Amino acid sequence: MPLPQFLALYLHFPFCAHKCAYCDFNSHVPTPGEQAVYLQALGQEIALWAEAVQGREVQTIYFGGGTPTLYPVRDLAALLDLLRESFTVSPDAEITCEANPGTVDERYLRTLFAAGVNRLSLGVQSFQDEELCLLGRIHTADEAIMAMACARAAGCQNLSLDLIAGLPGQTLDTWGKNIRAAAVLTPEHLSCYGLSIPKGTALGERLVRGEIEPLDEETSVEIWECTDRTLTAMGYQHYEVSNFARPGFQCRHNLTYWRGGEYLGLGVSAASYWQGRRWTNLAEVPAYVKRVTAGQSVVEEAESLPAGERLRERLMLAVRMAEGADLLALRAEFGAPAVAALTPVAEEMQAAGLLEVAADLWRPTRQGMLLNNQLGLAFLAASGE
Secondary structure (H helix, E strand, O other): OOOOOEEEEEEEEOEOOOOOOOOOOOOEOOOOOHHHHHHHHHHHHHHHHHOOOOOOEEEEEEEEEOOHHHOOHHHHHHHHHHHHHHOEEEEEEEEEEEEOOOOOOHHHHHHHHHOOOOEEEEEEEOOOHHHHHHHOOOOOHHHHHHHHHHHHHOOOOOEEEEEEEOOOOOOHHHHHHHHHHHHHOOOOEEEEEEOOOOOOOHHHHHHHOOOOOOOOHHHHHHHHHHHHHHHHHOOOEEEEOOEEEOOOOOOHHHHHHHOOOOEEEEOOOOEEEEOOEEEEEOOOHHHHHHHHHOOOOOEEEEEEOOHHHHHHHHHHHHOOEOOOEEHHHHHHHHOHHHHHOOHHHHHHHHHOOOEEEOOOEEEEOHHHHHOHHHHHHHHHOOOOO
16 A cells, blocks of 8 residues: 655653643653753654655644743754654645743744744633633733733744633633633634543542532533634634634644544654554653663554544544545545445434535534534444444
8 A cells, every 4th residue: 555645743742840730641840851861862763763754745743742842942943953854844834833821932932933833832721810720820811911922923923722611610701701812812723622630630639529520511512602603703713623723724733633644653652643553652751762762662552453443533533623524535545335334324413413414525513513522433433344
């Protein structure tokens, strides 16, 4: 099977200035010297992959975490140079860097953009100090606004903000203030994620002790509807369940995931998908550094997905997007009989009001976007090939 032409790169930076109360990502406060050792190992993993992916054009690069901007900007710039030396990076590649307010200023961002980053994703989460305190964030609402101002002053023309909805005690009014505050600042992209409270996190422990309660389902639905209504009225396209963008500013990197494209993850816990094989890197920094320094594989878990399972996963992801599932492309890749076997599931979801069914397109309705877990799981749980 010939290799697809394009590839997305994700680099994970597992360090944060502080562990947030809701976070169960692979991130921690670094020990002295740990960041430098990790950065060197990351460069070595890049070198290990450089030959294997020759001929694949990289169209998106994503620095995520954690907080990549805990590193001096010269380190991130040098890493971008190494990526360009090691891979064939498209001249118009989308290059995203995540940042938290308080870790960047105008000078830092000017240098970052000069190095080639052309999309900034700011982890704002809320424009209300009480909510930021509940989440364990270390910045204030004013500092978030200042970070956005610095990004614009530094020349950022593709700015994304993350917000978290559904906090304990949140009301439709308080959430509406967050949405309006964000939209007034005119970011090109907004990600509005529903809060989850994983076990083992600080918020999870408070939940167990009965100090907080999850937001009720009725208010959660009202918040989702408010978000959709408010942002679309302001000219944003609701292109994925949790994501809104000005025309032309959809996140190309994330679209690679949702459209079933191939991606290579570098660093601890980074996930990859390539030629039907999926794997995840080691989660612990010391083990990762030891293995990559020895020139050994850092893969912790890997699996090859049967075609039927890949098709069902592809549909689960496709119906997260307003564009839906392109059946012509799926038939070309998986065969018409395999797609036809899932038509009863699509018709069931159509009868439930969650899916629009046409000859060559299955697309979620507005209700299907709202109840997307139900819609996606229907395809994922469908019987075999």
